[in-house]
Amino acid sequence: MIDLTLYPENTSIDDEGKLRIGGCRARDVAEEFGTPAMIIDEAALRSRAREYLNAFRSRHPQTEVLFASKSFPAASVIRVLTEEGCGVDVASGGELAIALAASADPKGMVLHGNAKRDDDIEAALKARLGHIVIDSLDDVERIARLASEPVPVLLRVSPAVAASTHAAMMTGHDSSKFGIPSFQIEEVIGRIRNEPLLDLQGLHAHIGSQITDLDQFEAEVEALSHLERFPVYNFGGGLGVRYTSADRVPSVDEYAERIVTTVHRLLGSNLKIMVEPGRSMVARNALTVYRVVTVKRGLRTHVAVDGGMSDNLEVSLYGQPFEPAIIDKDAAAEVVDIVGQHCESGDTLVRDIEVAAPEIGDLVAVPVTGAYCYTMHNNYNAALGLPVVFCRDGKSKPAVRRQTLAELLAREVLD
Numbered sequence: 101m102i103d104l105t106l107y108p109e110n111t112s113i114d115d116e117g118k119l120r121i122g123g124c125r126a127r128d129v130a131e132e133f134g135t136p137a138m139i140i141d142e143a144a145l146r147s148r149a150r151e152y153l154n155a156f157r158s159r160h161p162q163t164e165v166l167f168a169s170k171s172f173p174a175a176s177v178i179r180v181l182t183e184e185g186c187g188v189d190v191a192s193g194g195e196l197a198i199a200l201a202a203s204a205d206p207k208g209m210v211l212h213g214n215a216k217r218d219d220d221i222e223a224a225l226k227a228r229l230g231h232i233v234i235d236s237l238d239d240v241e242r243i244a245r246l247a248s249e250p251v252p253v254l255l256r257v258s259p260a261v262a263a264s265t266h267a268a269m270m271t272g273h274d275s276s277k278f279g280i281p282s283f284q285i286e287e288v289i290g291r292i293r294n295e296p297l298l299d300l301q302g303l304h305a306h307i308g309s310q311i312t313d314l315d316q317f318e319a320e321v322e323a324l325s326h327l328e329r330f331p332v333y334n335f336g337g338g339l340g341v342r343y344t345s346a347d348r349v350p351s352v353d354e355y356a357e358r359i360v361t362t363v364h365r366l367l368g369s370n371l372k373i374m375v376e377p378g379r380s381m382v383a384r385n386a387l388t389v390y391r392v393v394t395v396k397r398g399l400r401t402h403v404a405v406d407g408g409m410s411d412n413l414e415v416s417l418y419g420q421p422f423e424p425a426i427i428d429k430d431a432a433a434e435v436v437d438i439v440g441q442h443c444e445s446g447d448t449l450v451r452d453i454e455v456a457a458p459e460i461g462d463l464v465a466v467p468v469t470g471a472y473c474y475t476m477h478n479n480y481n482a483a484l485g486l487p488v489v490f491c492r493d494g495k496s497k498p499a500v501r502r503q504t505l506a507e508l509l510a511r512e513v514l515d
């Protein structure tokens with residue numbers, strides 16, 4: 101019933117039928133760190149970074165792969181990926197601070213944001229980031245006002261590609277809140293060039309997330325090829341991943357092949373390519389482990405776990421299907437709904453899934469939670485921020501510890 105192809109690369113079922121990630125039993129991690137907990141296969145995360153870098157650099161040596169840190173904004177994750185050679189994309193002064201805490205090289209960083217405040221830009225200027233991405237005329241004014249030396253910038257354009265993904269994940273159409281719509285691009289380029297301290301080096305676009313049709317990336321490159329030529333092109337992120345056994349997605353190699361061949365055909369080869377994978381870098385390399393708290397057998401069977409929309413908003417925000425499983429158990433199959441512990445009917449992890457007949461205390465694993473789940477974890481019903489644990493070669497180590505109730509209460513001002 102467990103589809104191991106959804107789990108991190110170094111996942112196995114051992115001789116006693118127990119699930120192991122990076123050599124560690126998920127059960128032992130749950131005992132030691134409590135539940136819910138996120139487990140990351142560190143070696144798989146590293147190998148994914150190398151897969152991305154090789155896929156692009158073998159075809160186009162002048163490529164930078166920047167991890168979109170918003171998809172897993174933990175310093176330990178950023179550190180692993182930068183150690184393997186990735187740069188980092190940050191979208192606020194806060195994400196920049198996390199990346200700097202991870203000792204990431206500012207030269208390999210890009211700052212994004214459709215609403216950068218003065219303090220975000222000041223932090224980026226102080227750290228001397230590789231590029232700041234201009235997303236509006238206001239950015240032009242702000243950066244020009246705050247800069248005291250030349251600043252390398254990219255211009256984010258909306259390439260008028262309506263990606264076929266969830267509406268909430270479409271970002272590259274002309275009415276998007278992101279980027280400059282196609283009909284205003286020339287005007288903004290003119291304004292940037294009027295500012296002596298803004299050094300416009302290239303264009304940026306990002307058409308959306310969880311995109312599984314490579315034609316859309318080709319359309320993105322094509323849209324940029326209709327504009328004037330630049331030495332740097334940043335195509336954003338967006339490659340989709342498998343969440344369930346039925347999903348089919350292109351490989352990183354196929355994605356790189358499509359981008360690079362289209363670039364070479366339409367833009368030439370004497371330029372720098374940047375890509376910013378988030379979801380496809382981290383999603384499969386992590387899973388969330390919960391414990392069953394209640395099994396309610398009524399009209400439907402509700403199996404309630406000790407987490408839910410406080411640690412996974414992908415389900416309620418995008419209707420993203422996941423494929424949870426009851427692990428380490430050999431029992432008759434039963435069709436159930438797995439629900440969270442929060443006060444919302446929408447707090448459901450999955451409906452109508454076949455699992456080993458559940459009982460209180462069983463462990464539930466949800467694979468492919470590496471992208472955007474940690475990002476949006478929250479304190480709904482005073483849920484405490486969950487721990488993140490790295491597993492590698494049979495050893496586990498905490499990367500983020502569980503929040504404490506004292507930390508939660510520490511922000512309250514009662515006098």
Ligand SMILES: *Cc1c(COP(=O)(O)O)cnc(C)c1O
Pocket residue numbers: 168170171189212306308309310336337338339376377378379380471
């Ligand atoms: C979110 C985002 C990404 C990453 O997108 P994924 O779908 O997670 O790969 C990259 N670049 C920008 C500008 C983004 O906003």
